Amino acid sequence: MGKIIKEVGQEKIVAFVDNIDEIDKNKEIDIVVDFSHFSKIDALLDKCVERKYPLVIATTGLSGETLSKIVEASKIIPILLSTNTSLGISALNSILEKLSPKLEENFDIEIIEKHHNKKIDAPSGTALTLLETIQNSLSDKYEIVYGRKGLAKRNEKEIGVHAVRGGTIVGEHTVIFAGEDEIIEVTHKALSKKIFAVGALKCADFLIDKSPKLYTMKDIFE
Structure with a gap:
């Protein structure tokens, strides 16, 4: 998905990091879009909250404990959570x-x-x-x-x-x-994973400059 987002968002994306560890090294991140693995969400939340980065989460298989952590984090940073960004x-x-x-x-x-x-x-x-x-x-x-x-x-x-x-x-x-x-x-x-990248970038556009809150795809169209 990272490669597809790069391809779809060529005109929008100025710089791109595809590893959680790179977040620590980059001070100019506007927003984080996650399609990784549920095991990485906790660490990603901690980094985004620390740096006040808006976060789009499109990862599935999240536990109840992780969902609770996402809710708490959304009180500090804007988060859009969607199981499918199509x-x-x-x-x-x-x-x-x-x-x-x-x-x-x-x-x-x-x-x-x-x-x-x-x-x-x-x-x-x-x-x-x-x-x-x-x-x-x-x-x-x-x-x-x-x-x-x-x-x-x-x-x-x-x-x-x-x-x-x-x-x-x-x-x-x-x-x-x-x-x-x-x-x-x-x-x-x-028919392809491109539809998820297009939707994810729309989510990212929506979330920029939003107040801390837990958003969904439904909020984009209201």
Whole structure:
């Protein structure tokens, strides 16, 4: 992702560091965009808070403890946290927020995500974000089922989440609303990683000069 951000942002990026240790050596950083690994977030947060650098976090697989640390850090520096910086996924979230409550009564809801065989977390952070969007828009509390096995009959108040891993799939997320004699599917397909770089740079533009707070992709479009 670092290489792709360099390519996409040639006109915007004057200087570029791709290692946490280089932050200590560079006094002229305007903003930090992180696509690294959840194991590096704690150290990165400490450095950004110390230097008062705005931070875009696009890393997934974060623990509850790390998320709490991000919330605390956002009281000192502006942070934009997103499991997926694709502008299309942001639009999909907005659609689900409006669509889910309209279909809640008569449709079963399932989420299927597909990624390459090297992806380390499942379900994807994006799938969990879509799930959270759906849950927050529904009037009732639903049980979440991750995959199915055996003779378990589907409950009425249930949302299924399924992960597929294979080949070089960049990323595909589908939300299925299955009703009686009709099906609605909403799908987003990432055809290259370039879309995440474009979105990340948009996040960076947005975050410059912002006050300390925890922001999301939704804030960009409001």
